[in-house]
Amino acid sequence: MDYEILYKTLIGLFVASTLAIVVSKLRGKKLRLPPGPLPVPIFGNWLQIGDDLNHRNLSDLARRFGEVLLLRMGQRNLVVVSSPELAREVLHTQGVEFGSRTRNVVFDIFTGKGQDMVFTVYGDHWRKMRRIMTVPFFTNKVVQQYRYGWEYEIGRVVEDVRANPKAATDGIVLRQKLQLMMYNNMYRIMFDRRFESEDDPLFVKLKALNGERSRLAQSFEYNYGDFIPILRPFLRGYLKICKEVKERRLQLFKDYFLEDRKKLVSTKGSESVNNGQLKCAIDHILDAVKKGEINEDNVLYIVENINVAAIETTLWSIEWAIAELVNHPHIQQKLRDELDTVLGKGTQITEPDTYKLPYLQAVIKETLRLRMAIPLLVPHMNLQEAKLKSFDIPAESKILVNAWWLANNPDHWTRPEEFRPERFLEEESKVEPNGNDFRYLPFGVGRRSCPGIILALPILGITVGRLVQNFELLPPKGMEKLDTTEKGGQFSLHILKHSTIVAKPREV
Numbered sequence: 095m096d097y098e099i100l101y102k103t104l105i106g107l108f109v110a111s112t113l114a115i116v117v118s119k120l121r122g123k124k125l126r127l128p129p130g131p132l133p134v135p136i137f138g139n140w141l142q143i144g145d146d147l148n149h150r151n152l153s154d155l156a157r158r159f160g161e162v163l164l165l166r167m168g169q170r171n172l173v174v175v176s177s178p179e180l181a182r183e184v185l186h187t188q189g190v191e192f193g194s195r196t197r198n199v200v201f202d203i204f205t206g207k208g209q210d211m212v213f214t215v216y217g218d219h220w221r222k223m224r225r226i227m228t229v230p231f232f233t234n235k236v237v238q239q240y241r242y243g244w245e246y247e248i249g250r251v252v253e254d255v256r257a258n259p260k261a262a263t264d265g266i267v268l269r270q271k272l273q274l275m276m277y278n279n280m281y282r283i284m285f286d287r288r289f290e291s292e293d294d295p296l297f298v299k300l301k302a303l304n305g306e307r308s309r310l311a312q313s314f315e316y317n318y319g320d321f322i323p324i325l326r327p328f329l330r331g332y333l334k335i336c337k338e339v340k341e342r343r344l345q346l347f348k349d350y351f352l353e354d355r356k357k358l359v360s361t362k363g364s365e366s367v368n369n370g371q372l373k374c375a376i377d378h379i380l381d382a383v384k385k386g387e388i389n390e391d392n393v394l395y396i397v398e399n400i401n402v403a404a405i406e407t408t409l410w411s412i413e414w415a416i417a418e419l420v421n422h423p424h425i426q427q428k429l430r431d432e433l434d435t436v437l438g439k440g441t442q443i444t445e446p447d448t449y450k451l452p453y454l455q456a457v458i459k460e461t462l463r464l465r466m467a468i469p470l471l472v473p474h475m476n477l478q479e480a481k482l483k484s485f486d487i488p489a490e491s492k493i494l495v496n497a498w499w500l501a502n503n504p505d506h507w508t509r510p511e512e513f514r515p516e517r518f519l520e521e522e523s524k525v526e527p528n529g530n531d532f533r534y535l536p537f538g539v540g541r542r543s544c545p546g547i548i549l550a551l552p553i554l555g556i557t558v559g560r561l562v563q564n565f566e567l568l569p570p571k572g573m574e575k576l577d578t579t580e581k582g583g584q585f586s587l588h589i590l591k592h593s594t595i596v597a598k599p600r601e602v
């Protein structure tokens with residue numbers, strides 16, 4: 095590190111913070127801020143709290159400071175909301191006021207400063223993107239159009255695993271096959287495309303770039319430059335890598351998917367496209383470009399959003415469900431019994447069946463409760479100064495709703511630390527994942543809630559159902575349980591180890 099630059103930076107930092115204190119005193123406006131640990135100059139609470147603002151650490155803070163608390167992370171205000179009442183306030187009652195998103199320096203790069211949908215502020219651009227994406231992605235018609243494809247993909251996974259004798263003895267890393275399946279489920283919708291195998295060079299490239307994007311964006315490594323802007327020059331190397339990954343990734347989407355699709359549509363003619371035979375999501379999105387509603391960059395950012403928001407989240411949830419079922423064999427058996435009784439042994443579950451299987455639904459709900467893929471939701475933001483209870487929330491605060499704590503707080507749930515699907519058939523039988531109860535928000539609720547819930551739930555049902563119907567899922571020899579250590583990121587939660595799982599085929 096160049097010590098002269100560091101020295102000058104620290105002097106600059108000192109002068110800037112002194113000036114900020116003087117200016118705020120002169121302005122004289124006294125805000126009634128939410129409680130929180132005592133901040134120190136420049137760093138705020140950063141040195142006390144550290145980088146890892148995960149759902150469990152934030153739950154501990156909620157126990158100390160209450161349902162709304164403020165953390166000063168360098169220059170940033172971070173407000174943590176931890177009660178169903180205040181979640182309702184942020185996501186529903188004041189949904190417009192708190193309906194924007196914060197982006198940090200890294201998300202600015204990956205989303206072209208909010209040219210996408212997920213990370214754009216609440217306003218006209220967001221409304222337009224959400225409208226344009228609804229018909230091609232987020233309706234029951236899409237589910238009915240693509241469910242046969244999803245059933246085919248999990249069928250292929252089952253066939254592959256059955257064909258591999260090692261799966262029944264030493265075990266395999268099931269995740270790799272499920273990852274290919276999830277890409278195929280989504281690339282069918284987006285581009286009417288699929289990848290034949292895990293070794294397909296295009297799939298390998300795509301997976302690597304998406305993986306890099308997620309790692310770079312979810313890491314805590316760059317917090318210092320985000321919290322203390324004057325330290326940003328030290329992030330130059332990190333941000334350069336982010337820019338390179340972003341460019342290569344968008345170029346890949348463009349060259350190998352978007353342009354290919356345009357060519358295909360132009361050779362087949364718009365006739366067949368308009369018949370609906372060929373129309374996939376990107377055709378609808380390109381219609382919006384033709385009408386001048388969005389530009390081609392927006393199209394690439396839509397593809398970027400789906401790659402992250404749809405594929406990873408659903409895959410993580412499937413992995414968690416499998417891990418819990420392996421670690422709770424009696425629950426796995428109970429689910430298998432339900433599938434055999436309701437569908438008949440040997441009848442492979444399809445999408446319409448998922449609604450006839452209450453225990454399967456309960457297993458999925460319980461997985462999403464205990465192992466929420468996005469436990470703090472995607473950070474919200476208030477563009478203007480706002481109020482929560484009697485507290486003032488400074489403009490442009492990052493608002494984290496600790497949805498995991500809402501669903502795991504022992505004051506509101508019976509023995510929440512247990513994986514017990516029965517709760518959703520007994521004391522919590524009225525609770526649904528669509529946000530009908532503010533204690534349970536795995537997909538958020540309100541304006542910025544997850545529109546992909548309509549796809550995610552049937553995919554989860556078909557996938558978990560087929561695996562349990564076809565295999566007895568066990569930990570590898572010599573292990574009693576799978577390791578379920580969590581790995582959190584800026585706002586993601588997945589299983590740390592992609593475990594080997596023994597899949598013993600059942601006679602069907």
Ligand code: HEM
Nearest residue numbers: 212403404407408411468471472537538542543544546550
């Ligand atoms: C199990 C799977 C999934 C989970 C747990 C999940 C969860 C979430 C959560 C918690 C949010 C943020 C809500 C908020 O900030 O208030 C979100 C946003 C979003 N999700 Fe999902 N999601 C899943 C699957 C999907 C799928 C399959 C798609 C697309 C096909 C999708 C697309 C989106 C989009 C576009 C947003 C941003 C909405 C906005 O900002 O207006 N998600 N998701």
